[in-house]
Amino acid sequence: MKKIHIPFLFLLLSCLASCEDFESLQLDPNRTIQASPDLLLTNIETKAFNEISLSAALASRYLTNTDGVSLNQYYGWQRSGYENYDHLKQVVKMEEEAARTNRPAYAALAKFFRSYFVVELTQTFGDIPYAEALKGGEGVFSPVYDKQEDIYLNVLQELNEANTLLANSTETVTGDVIYKGDLKKWQKLVNSFTLRVLMNLSLKENHAGLRVKQRFQEIVNNPAQYPIFTSNSDNASLPFYDLEANRYPYFNSNDLQTAYYMEEGFVTLLQNLKDPRLPKMADVAPSKSSLPEGDLSAYGGVKGSETLDVNKTKVVSGDASKIDARYYNNPVNEPSVALGYAEVQFILAEAVLRGWIAGNADTFYKKGIEASMLTYGVPQEGITAYVQSPEVQLPASRELEYVLTQKYIAFFMNSGWQPFFEQRRTGMPSFDVSGAGVLNQKRIPKRWMYPESEFNLNRQHVEAAIARQYPEGDNINGTMWILKPE
Template identity: 75%
Template sequence: MNKLKIVVLSLALSCFYSCQDFEELQLDPNRTTQATPDLLLTNLETRAFNEIQLSAALASRYLVNTDGVSLNQYYGWQRSDFGSYDHLRQVVKLEEEAARVNKPVYMALAKFFKSYFIIGLTQTFGDVPYTEAFRGDENVFSPTYDKQEGIYLGVLEDLKEANAMLANTQETISGDVIYSGNLEKWQKLVNSFTLRVLMNLSLKENNANLNVKQRFQEIVNDPAQFPIFASNSDNAALPFYDLEDNRYPYFNSNDIQTAYYMEETFVSLLQDLEDPRLFEVADRAPDGAALPAEDPQAYGGVKGSDALDVNKQRVVGGEASKINARYYSNPVNEPSVALGFAEVQFILAEAVVRGWVSGNAEEHYKKGVEASMLFYGIPHDSIAAYLAQPEVQLQSNNQLNTILTQKYISFFMNSGWQPFYEQRRTGIPAFDVSGGGMLNDKQIPKRWMYPESEFNLNRQNVEAAIASQFPEGDNINATMWLLQPE
């Protein structure tokens, strides 16, 4: 009888465990299933603000790769990816966790990051999934593509709401490796980024839906409600440390030491302007090693458009400078600037020239140059001497070109693809395409093609987006809405 009871009990237990939910058995009771907002914030900051990209430096004619045919350098790229949606999923998680622990301040930051990443995506492709992109919990697994105009409208509203939320809270922010929880600096970033977004829309200044000029004026004319960057100390800059996984991205990079050289047109630009930043971003060329480090003629470069064998011969001949050794030998080096005070001043100078706001374009322009030079440690007396040069003065008949040229110089090895997008928007400076190495019929691409994965997983919607935007099809020379004047 006892043996029978044991058998029955064993069968009962077996049935109990076999009937338990399989997924429940996979849960580790010692492992957290929730991430606090501060941990999510730190992760998002390190993803968003690490904007040092060699690919962008090649496409923007700062550097040249001599180790092979670079599609970024020769403008032969095709598709990009939707990797930023992985970051946007973390933004959604930040919103959820902020609501769970009742920390609305993180909701404001989430609005900023959502705007930051989606602007990067739409700048890359054109129309992209936006309103339906994160509705998987509603069984929306094939999101439609939003029009670029609608995306910009949504972003501008989100940023305005984020500013208001930050202005009306005294909550503390933890996990902040950029501003150490300083609410005012976050507010300045939100509004300064809004100015960048609005300047992205310069070809749409007459669009009645966007009200670009009115939105710009609202920020600039009310600094109490809409504070913006006031100095380099406000920069959205990710610092680096001599710790594993926290070092400068190209520290000890063999490629940047041996295969990358300065681009000739960029070096020539700095030489013509007798710009002391040349000495901070480049090393002397071998054939200029006998000259003083402060002599601009000690530096040289090779053309990004020239064929690979031509550039290799010139490098062997000692004509080209490498990037300054600190970029690969200093684990800390300089921080990664995602958006800086210098850029904001150049944006304001351009806005004055375009008649969007009143003000002194020259004053903003000079502040932008000064901020860039101070970032590189240039002494004040050298800055004053540089700004006094006739070639650097803001001439009335050439204001926009001068402002945008200095803005371009200030972007060296920071701000990601922003210098390329600025040149795409304005044509300034002219990127050299004269050499024999050029692909794409010597054209500078205007965008990237959509990821192959979209055609496998979301074909109907991606094909609808292509048909509505690009009659010529999904190609890199198609002109997105953002670049079509109104």
């Protein structure tokens, strides 16, 4: 048989042509390789503003789980995760697309969401990757950990830039399921969130670089340049719909129906205050079913700190109230409030009491109560009677305690871990640790340990961050920089 010899150069060129053809076949000409900023915005909003967390409700002593040992309830948690960086990838992409398509309003929203996700991360762990984070495309796969102090300085700068961009934009924004493209409302959210961030920094009020009090005053004293929330209509709230993947997160949750009960201390607090929100939050205890719904003595709870056997005994006796049935029966229920007008009013009341701004703390305080009650549908006559009742008047020596207590009540089943962070910052209200079920030597943790994956992928930098912050190592009782008085 005659052999056929093919020149090597021909083979090489044929191979290259085949490879090129194969790669070109991987590109679908009918599909874009670029993302639209409006589509990215919708997804980012739903990830950021779905702030309804049973874990946070347990740790913040609103609810008690009676069906198993919950580490959130008994303060025995260990590590948390870096899921927010997955959301931040979308934020970075939206910012890139905003630049590519010359859409500065989306760039402003990207600055806000980057700040929103980053603040939650640093509140959880302490120092985190920031300046070098999400730069894998530039070859940075092991980012350094930025100091919490530097992170907050950058966050405040980004929020200020976002406010300026929004103030100067007349752009039409689509894909917005929160404010329907109303940039004025986004501007209010940016500045209201900045007030939250600044109040989170209350222990650093004397820090020269942060200028906490001065920044706070600049916003409050100049509403034309820095508008903030003025009513519940400004709330950053994610609505739910009776559609697949859009329903209330705990709709049809068997656990919520059978294993979760109101926390005893929270119920007692509302009863002592004669608070009409209690019937909106809880169901009547089975043993008190003969009493009308409006009778606050018809409700009961179990202690989050007690052991399972003690709590189950009380549940079996019928003395404990479940959370109101609408939380698991109604697919729409109430929206998830990520940041609300009520919180802003309580922030302003605290700022007055701290001497940061002028004003009447009592006025802000009562506006915050009214805003919260309106979200529960409490009639105006009931609100008026409550804010005039002796139980909620600000006593001269305990004004801050009362403000923070009402702020805590307003956080029920919304705002994610913010009530826990607030209690960690101020110590108010007191979270019960008296029961035999509490772990961690009956201490309330101050943070979460870094993800295990960081020790596999970025050991050098995470260990440097731990050594810099926590002399006793990576543990849940370490005191991060934000919690150390300046």
